[in-house]
Amino acid sequence: MKNEKVTPIALSTQALERMPYYLHYIKQLQKKGITQIASPAIAADLGLNEVQVRKDLAAVSSSKGKPKAGFYIQDLIYNMEELLGYHNVKDAVLVGAGSLGKALLSYKGFEISGMHIVAAFDNQDGLIDTEINGKKVLPVSKLSSVCRRLNIHIGIITVPANQAQTVCDQMVAGGILAIWNFSPIRLTTPEGIMVRNENMAASLAILSQHLKDKLKEHML
Amino acid sequence: MKNEKVTPIALSTQALERMPYYLHYIKQLQKKGITQIASPAIAADLGLNEVQVRKDLAAVSSSKGKPKAGFYIQDLIYNMEELLGYHNVKDAVLVGAGSLGKALLSYKGFEISGMHIVAAFDNQDGLIDTEINGKKVLPVSKLSSVCRRLNIHIGIITVPANQAQTVCDQMVAGGILAIWNFSPIRLTTPEGIMVRNENMAASLAILSQHLKDKLKEHML
DNA sequence: TAGATTGTTAATCGATTAACAATC
DNA sequence: TAGATTGTTAATCGATTAACAATC
Structure with a gap:
């Protein structure tokens, strides 16, 4: 056969x-x-x-x-x-509703790509229960239970470095399988969880390196 | 020797x-x-x-x-x-003051990494001459002259796909040597210009692929 | 000294590029 | 048919990993 x-x-x-x-x-x-x-x-x-x-x-x-x-x-x-994966919509949650998080919550490109951010999480009192681009901001304490209940498997991390690992752990506990990490640290996860690092500092370093070379070249 | x-x-x-x-x-x-x-x-x-x-x-x-x-x-x-390159500050310009552009203009991480966004550019009337995080928004028509005059060599592109190449060309004309491209297209540039693509759609695709595999695995 | 860690040289791995016959 | 483009097999390239003697 x-x-x-x-x-x-x-x-x-x-x-x-x-x-x-x-x-x-x-x-x-x-x-x-x-x-x-x-x-x-x-x-x-x-x-x-x-x-x-x-x-x-x-x-x-x-x-x-x-x-x-x-x-x-x-x-x-x-x-x-x-x-x-544009044909089947994938639900996601986002943790950290700071400036980058807000930008991602409002980013139209995701919908086209079949990703739908269902809810945002943050611990700042002023933000909780507000809405950003139609998405409710919930306290981080509810993260894992919401993921579990709604069967969400993608998590986006836009919190500062010192909170990233904790958030990651809670995501894993909630059944998240793929993590999009915008924080500047490497996360430790169990086998089977994929982490995709969106590494701003690294990108900057590479540009900066090129710039240094080019400007030096220009001197000679 | x-x-x-x-x-x-x-x-x-x-x-x-x-x-x-x-x-x-x-x-x-x-x-x-x-x-x-x-x-x-x-x-x-x-x-x-x-x-x-x-x-x-x-x-x-x-x-x-x-x-x-x-x-x-x-x-x-x-x-x-x-x-x-954290020890010598590098000036940069940003074009496209939409939600992502605004987020980057407000992102504190850049200062730590030695990058300083000097000005933002946009073509939307409502935005021109406003300030975002202390940075003036100027019309795109001034882009290349400002870069040239202030000796700026890093450009950040956060405009939609259909404007990205034009903006890129203007940056090159203004003497930009390193471009950080957040738009979803590949830019064409002369030799010696480095383009670093921050490819959201690609990241999403990779996560999505992993998710598909994992969920299938779970079925078996 | 013994053992951990270093730096270096060689082997492995994977992706990109080149070469070329098959095909519309 | 002639020629462009395909798919495939082999060569190249570069990064990661392994092996090992040198050293504190």
Whole structure:
């Protein structure tokens, strides 16, 4: 018995990171009425390697690409959205309704990507029971019970460093499986919990490093 | 003639990304009065590989580690802050004073990391000439001239996708060398300009993927 | 000294890129 | 058909991890 298409080709994290760019790009093409696209064209426009793009598309597309013509845009969009999870809405909670937390609560991009922030949590008295972008702010003490009760599996952490690990522990206790961590520390979690670090300080460091090199170069 | 310490060991992007975590961690230790730290201890607490930590520390530290004892915390902190550019303030501009832009303008973490956002730019009439966290909002038309005049080399892009490339071009015209891109598209830039993508959609995709796998696993 | 930790050299791993025959 | 583009197999590249002698 052949096991065709049952085991999807595993996609590397890097490849997964490129997907939203492909998706955005080919959606633009679709708007212009274009129906097919070939890897070399995408590669040129997005500044990527041709073979890399081809491999990425092959990994995600259910239909094969046609030599000379490329892939059907319609298929690609569907497959990518499916892969990226846009078709089934995922509920999430956010802890830490400071400036960054508020910004994320108001960020329209999430809805498009199939994520819905159900509630926010904070410990500041002034914030509790207020609403931000239509989302109620609850005391952190209710975090794990709410997650458990509503079957929520994604948690977003936007609290300061010294509170992040505690919040993380409470999320895990509430059944959270994937954590998006905006605090500047590495969280310790049990096996099976994924933590994705959105590391502002690191990004800044990399830019800063480049800047240093460039300015030095300029001196010589 | 020996060329000692003149050419610093090149640090990979990944290693650079780990630095802020090391720095935060050893600063905590310093607060507790600890003066020395060894790689295996850091590795255990941060969930990293021992050898990796040792290599990272060796790459950044000006003094050598002592067998049995490890590295001097004071030295490490100084060297890391130096490397990460915390000691010399870098001016930056931000374009796009929407919710994310506002959050970044108010984010205290940047000052600690040696970055100072000098001004914000937007095209929305209601925002121009207002102040956000003490920073004036100017019309985008002034972007490149302001950058040029104030010798600013870092630009932060928090505008929607369809405006991002235009803003990027204006930044480059203004002499910006490092761009922190929060928009969901890949920017095209001349050689020598570094773009760091803060890719929300990608992060979400990776979390979402993990969640899908975990929930499926749970079914079986 | 004994043992932990260092720095370095080699092996492994995974992703990207190159080469090329197959195909529309 | 000719030529562009595909999918696949092999080579390259870079980072992580392992192995080990040197050292405090």
